[in-house]
Amino acid sequence: MSQIDIKNLFDESRFPSGWKLVSLLLYAPLGLIIVLLRFLISLSFWTLASILPDCQPLRTFLHNGLSLSFGIIIKISPETEERNPEARILVANNVSTLDHFVIRRVAQTVTPSGWDLPSSLSEALGLQKMDMSSKDVLVANIKEFLASTKANLAVQPEFGATNNRVALLKFNSWPFGIEPVVQPVVIKATRPEFVDVRLTSVASTTWTDVLWFMFVPYTIFTLKYLKARRNTDQEILVREVEKEIADELKIQTSTHTISDKSEYEKRYIREKVQNRGTQSRGSTNSQVGNMEMIRMAQRVNEVLPMVPRSVVLRDLSKTRNAEITIANLLDGIVTYTPEQLPSTASESSFSKSQVQPAKGFKMPGTLSFHERKTRMIAEAREKYIEKHGLKNC
Structure with missing residues (x-):
């Protein structure tokens, strides 16, 4: 496991450069119209989910409609392994804020969440409300959920998205202690070259990322199942799965955790604010100097x-x-x-x-x-x- 500078794991800007930036600017007016239309459609889906009784046809309708709203296209890699029915927990890397929606569409999974949404909308998004006040409480909630239903669970042990070009965040080991069998899933995402906007950036919010999903014409996700892994020692299992996913993405593993990412984002925001304040003070001092000269x-x-x-x-x-x-x-x-x-x-x-x-x-x-x-x-x-x-x- 090699040590890398944490700033290389994230993009400071989500915008491209060169001719791609020019094409993005030319596309912008159309993109804003698409955002408005998709936002209105999503708002209609939210309203339907709030007033109609929860049922499977409504969930299916909402899920398909949200795919259109987010502009998400999902493909399965031709080199994928077979889905192992024994593995009820799917472990994936984290590339965007809508990964749970993508895995839900392919593998009919849910991801633990603290959001309080209408049940039909929550299920359509691939989310399952659970008590996340502590790790032990969450693990107990997950085990109870798996025992009471046939649904599968998707977890992303990085617990934070990276640019997926340099290295993964270090996987947290606690999800690997829930069941002895897990199936790794590799997620890749691309956008058209003429609107090559990054899926996320440093310190971006969930809603900002979602709006950019609505702005671009489409985002293609490619999923690939890897062989299911079994090991009673969760510390060994987590490192094996982490290394296998990193090798498939042709990137490295790292010692940086989600806590390191949070600290880096706080430092990044603080430095930007300080730089902005310094520039503002410099401009003010210049104006005062000019007035004194006059x-x-x-x-x-x-x-x-x-x-x-x-x-x-x-x-x-x-x-x-x-x-x-x-x-x-x-x-x-x-x-x-x-x-x-x-x-x-x-x-x-x-x-x-x-x-x-x-x-x-x-x-x-x-x-x-x-x-x-x-x-x-x-x-x-x-x-x-x-x-x-x-x-x-």
Whole structure:
């Protein structure tokens, strides 16, 4: 029994890639219509099962109708062994959430379940309600059921579906202690290539898997009986059956159990939630950073309105500080072409006064750099004080 990374036993996504994904997208509108029709048909069957008395003709009708609703086609492998009537317990691998329905159609079996469904519908699905509060209680229920009826029982000791391409989950041994004879059954499932949607994925729910059954045009299940096995030692029997089913599927056995699968699914969901939260926080931080940058740019332009906003933002991306950017602009460290500000009445009046310079006033071209800097700061400060009403402070 080889040890494999548990994540290889499951598909993170049920969707194909490449041209198969394109064909799936093209099929999607038709698939949604089929889902709606099949859902309405299934709802009608549920209603019939709830209001009509339980009888064999109703069970048969419901079972055939549900095959249509789920789009399930069942085949028996030509290399199958004969069904052994002594083996009342069939042991199968787990590939989907509807395996019990498939085995029921071929072998007239039932599978223990905790679902409380109308009896005719439950039997049509291949389910038998039993007390599953503990292993010992369930085993006692199964033995009582087998003693009181001629029906056969189907069990899947993995108790959880895998992708059936790498390895099986480790079989639980308790179902092999109910009776000394069991018959292994190998289940394989395929879907058409143009809608190659996986039967299940990590942490998927039963109802999600069922909806995908309704979405695809059909799902083909192939069953193959293996030789019945007899052994009074259930620990030896379970390992023999497990190895035989794995060899038939051309995959390995593993030490991973259904508990390991549950822990992996919890970890997978937790990591997805954390990653989503990290991305959300990153997006929020980016938005906050952008808003802060715009606020600082507005502050710089309030002091130096003639500086283009693009120049201000470019320098702020380096300095991250409005005061430093203002100093860089005033000191000539950052060069720019001044923007022409819109004329106002006050500016017009100010321009006229500049035409007739006062005594001792120097023309702008004759001002030193230090004088121009001092004058710009004074004018910017005056405008800032006037804009924010700080004259009386």
